Amino acid sequence: MIKKVIEIKRDIEVQDSVLLDWFDMQKPNLCAVTKEGVEFIVKAKYTHLHENDILVCEDGYKIKVSKSEDNIYILTFSDHITFARIAYEIGNRHQPICIEDYKITILEDISTADIIKACESIDKVEIKKTKAIFKPNGNAHHSH
CATH class of the missing domain: 2.60.260.20 (Urease metallochaperone UreE, N-terminal domain)
Incomplete structure (x- = not known):
């Protein structure tokens, strides 16, 4: 029951x-x-x-x-332009995000899979997939 x-x-x-x-x-x-x-x-x-x-x-x-721990991606950037561009693209998907100095953490999600794939070919981005408790900035994933 x-x-x-x-x-x-x-x-x-x-x-x-x-x-x-x-x-x-x-x-x-x-x-x-x-x-x-x-x-x-x-x-x-x-x-x-x-x-x-x-x-x-x-x-x-x-x-x-x-x-519980989530499947997350940690993206680390070596320049501010790439960092800003990728943060903007993730933001346009309305996905929760944790932004730190030259580092973005996002949940593994089908809606951002293409962004992760694109980052794999950018030398200025290091990608780490791991499991951890996800803590987004602010009121992430709010409703409009």
Whole structure:
């Protein structure tokens, strides 16, 4: 039986936990399975989940949310023009992004696969694919 989450709380005792990636934590409607194999559904209007949120189900069952690692790309640039051009292209795809000094981190996503492919042929860009917890700048992936 699928449990329905009716409330999101913090700092209370829990029976179970769930690991969610960045994209899943942004969804207002989410179906997932906990570590104990419990299926649940969340319909949270105008919000997204945060690490350490406690999902309270109709029957009182409580599930703690933890972030899982995501597949990410780290792009490191040796010049500011290439850095700016690639940041602009990713921004035009409305994808979440973490921008640091001459470094861009993005999630692996089909919508940016062509940008990553193009960067492979640019000598001024170093590409590293890895798994890590994704932390975008600001209010990334907001709605318009």
